[in-house]
Amino acid sequence: MTEYLHFVREYLPYLLGGVPLTLAIWVIALSVGFAIGLGLAWSRVYGGRAAYSIATIYVEIFRGTPVVVQMLFIYLGLPSVGIVFSPFTAAVIAIALNTAAYQAEYFRGSIQSVSPGQMSAAKAQGMTGAQAFRYIVLPQALRRVLPQWSNEAIIELKFTSVAYTIGVIEVTARAYKVGYHTYQFFHIFLLASLIYIVMTTIVSELLWYLEKKVSVPGLGVDVGRPEG
């Protein structure tokens, strides 16, 4: 056991050095994916035939194929048509495009779950479609989607490890390097697993806290009985 603790003391800093990269990929990809996903969801709910079809095809492709293939396609494939990305950028793009497809579906569901009466009332007040969506539908849809979105966020955090396959020196890559040099594969991978568990747990708690913070009586949190 003390042997393992020595091992940990020696290599933990190096592993932790990969955390900023992991988080950077994750945050950027998640944000970009959020914007794209929202746009795709809008197209699938309100868009005309062309927008709907394009969005649907996109979602089908990116949800129907593995992340690693998407990443390899972008990093190894695109250079042959002149588009070259660094490993980091390619990883961010791949994960962003991937999460956008999943988020699109979650947003679409939550937008459609907002009662149509809300839209009617907004329009009856004289809001344009855009105003109604932005001030009335979207705030409600986002609150409703949080549980699923949180889930997706954590899934993508774990998928950052796939960036190892195209040479990004994040946590998983570093773990492999240490293993390769020390032959203590099991030890280092155990340590790396622990790091991910801590990361996902912290993120999970933060998102749960966010959920409670934005919840409003009647939306997302159990409300008390209405007064008579």
Place this chain on the structure above:
Amino acid sequence: MLSPITASNIWFLIKGLGVALEILAALLTIGFLVGGALAMVQVYAPRKWYIQGPIRVFDRIVRGIPILLLLFTFYFGLSDVLNISPMLASIVALGIRSSAYQAQIFRSALLSVPPGQLSAAKAMGFTRPHAIWTIAIPLAFRYALGPWTNEFSSELKATSLVYVIGVSELTNRASTIISNAGGYILLVFAVTALLYFVVNKTGNSLLYGLEARLRFPGFERAN
């Protein structure tokens, strides 16, 4: 550059797909059996901390680490002790992972069964296990199908990562073809993606078909 569009290459890829499907079938089965059992314990067994606690810890751990790391840890961990093939290690590792996800699905499905159903069965004289088997499980199965279809897709895509511990499946073979042919990268990856896509779609269609066949009037999806 040699064109990679040869019959032998295509066959090579398809065999890789076969490997992926083998792993998929095995891991889903493990996940189904173990996950099902875990769900039953979570829903119907006594609420003691020493029973439910370990299950929740298991869930947290297995769902908290990336697939790649799970594969690595498992393979290298077991290799110290047994002489295990990469293929078998993949199946066991992914099977255990899937069981955590399937346990969640089945647990949710079992909890969606209106409690009144089991009360009625009890009132009719069914023993509890018999009632669960005859009434709750068929209903839960129908509720679970939708989410389970997602799990199917998810695990199919997960098999693409097993190459990191040396299994020669579809994605791996695509890379091999590319390095041999020295080019046509986009095409080969596109075809690979297409193969996953087609299998995914087919699996989904079959599962939707099953769902439709099992539907009865008045069936409402949980959620």
Place this chain on the structure above:
Amino acid sequence: MTDVMAATDITKSFGSDQVLRGISMSLKKGETKVLLGPSGSGKSTFLRCINRLTLPDSGRVTLSGVEVTTDNETNMRRRIGFVFQEFNLFMHLTALDNVRVSLVKIKKMPKAEATAKARAVLEKVGLAQKEKSYPAELSGGQQQRVSIARALAMDPELILFDEPTSALDPELTQEVVQVMADLSAEGMTMLVVSHEMGFARAAADELVFMENGVVVETGPPEKLFTAPEAERTRSFLRLLSDGEPAQGPVPTSGARDG
């Protein structure tokens, strides 16, 4: 004087079902009209055609002489208030915000001014102390009153009420009817679809009885209640009166508290 609202020959079908077969109606400033009729007669559909929440198949609607079309419908709606049967309060906003949001986002009023106006209107419907409550924390009657406040805040030329009390428990309808009666007495132009006979008798200038997509009869309340011309009017009104306890006229009063 131009009519505040004039509708001419409105028709509407849903699929093969012709719900409105040519309805015409007008309101002068300060008039309160109540639209009555059996379910399915097209009353709500007609109301929704006025502000184009539902698009009529043919016919014409004008607001203060100007036709309401697809091009100007958003602007026109800002001058027409609409109160829904299911309230449709914005769930994620407090009562105050519900009333205030249109002022700030549509009329671009400065926040302080909008807040003052919103509070005044909430006070008017008797819910000033509930301004921080969310719709889910309010009773049905309270929600509907906030909904009326929300419509009032925009200083509409006309308010449309689509069965405002039908979704309410019986003991909660009075608080809403009272607000409506007060509004009517103060001179608001109102078109109300409702079964509330007390309100119709006391506040309506004219009743319009609709059935099967056509106007069967119109006239002042007392006339329709005591000596209607059409037999169908008579039998429908009898049905309504028999089903309810005798409702005396509703006296106008100051604001009630919730």
